[in-house]
Amino acid sequence: MERYIYQNGKKLRCGYTTGSSATGASLGALCNLMDERVEGIEIRALNGWDIPLVLHNQEKKDKYAMASVIKDPGDDPDITRGIHIYSKVSWGKPSDGRRYFVNEEGNIYLTGGNGVGTVTKKGLQVGVGYSAINPGPRRMIFETLEKKIPSEKILTVEISIPEGEEKAKKTFNPKLGIVDGLSILGSTGIVKPMSEDALIDSLKIEISVYKEEKKKDYVVFTFGNYGRKFIKEHTNYSEEEAIITSNYIGAMIDEAYRLGFKKVYLAGHIGKFVKLAGGIFNTHSKVADARLEILTACAVVAGESSEILQKIIGSNTTEEAVEYIEGTKVWEVVGKRALKYLRERTYGEIEMEVAFFSFEKGKLYESQGESDE
16 A cells, blocks of 8 residues: 655555455455456545555355455554455355344344454453454445445355464453454554654644644643544534544643643543553553553542442453443542643643543543542
8 A cells, every 4th residue: 555654754654454454355255256356456444545455365166255355554563464364255144153243234244253353351342252343344344345235135254364363362362351363453444654752753743733723722632533533522622623642641741731732621531541540641551551450449439339349350441340330439530530640740730621431331521620639
């Protein structure tokens, strides 16, 4: 894919995700199934970019067709570089006992095969017992195939990664309870290569440009695309003015202070905010990951029962832990502690407001100008 970004004077090539690879392989396999064999296809990523892909290992049998796409992360270091991601498609509903994702029209059934992980613990974006194919890739696959499949047909799709089980041992999947393979990931479908320093530098430039162009005394931060969607749907701020900080909220808060902003509004997922409530300003799991411990401590302060505390500390993710907490006091404690550390970071000179959410329960907390006491 000939798309590039520039970092520190270096020209770096963008790549595409496992989700895009699975989408391309599925479209190629469907073309085979319909006797329209092609050597390459083009898919539309969720960010609007068109991705040209080369098809490999094409096969057409009486009852199914297959194709694969080689995963290419561009100039980004990635453990999945060069692996084949396969799709096998066949007409009709599946007849086995596996769990399938189904599109809204009810005519496409999707699951994972060999080398695609299976979710065994709560708290992820995929339910227990389902293949680890995240919402973004599922949407890409469904939308792409819906344009091609005849209206009267029903299609079954199986994604597989022959090297997936071995590669997954070097990822966080085993820790998360995703067994026997890799996950099919990608919120946009595109991999943008960046080193940590280069990413922080680019984010600082984005804040500086925003300051000069918008002439506003506030800045809106969020950790990623889910946070931008939350801002659009649940706040008075616009999605366009939200700056994505990734894991580097501390560096971005420092830059906002340096540039003289008077207010910062920060919104994001509870998993990131729990870390802030513990004074952790680089939220990458490799730097620090005490989410459940911090959340348990906040629950103690909020007066939760010992039974709930045991469930929180024994959870797989914060998203699962959220299921066990019924009241709002815990979220108030988390929010106020995050505010405390954010205000201390800027010596109390910047007004701070925060909001956070979970995928299942939606908005959990939004500060309203209160103190962090």
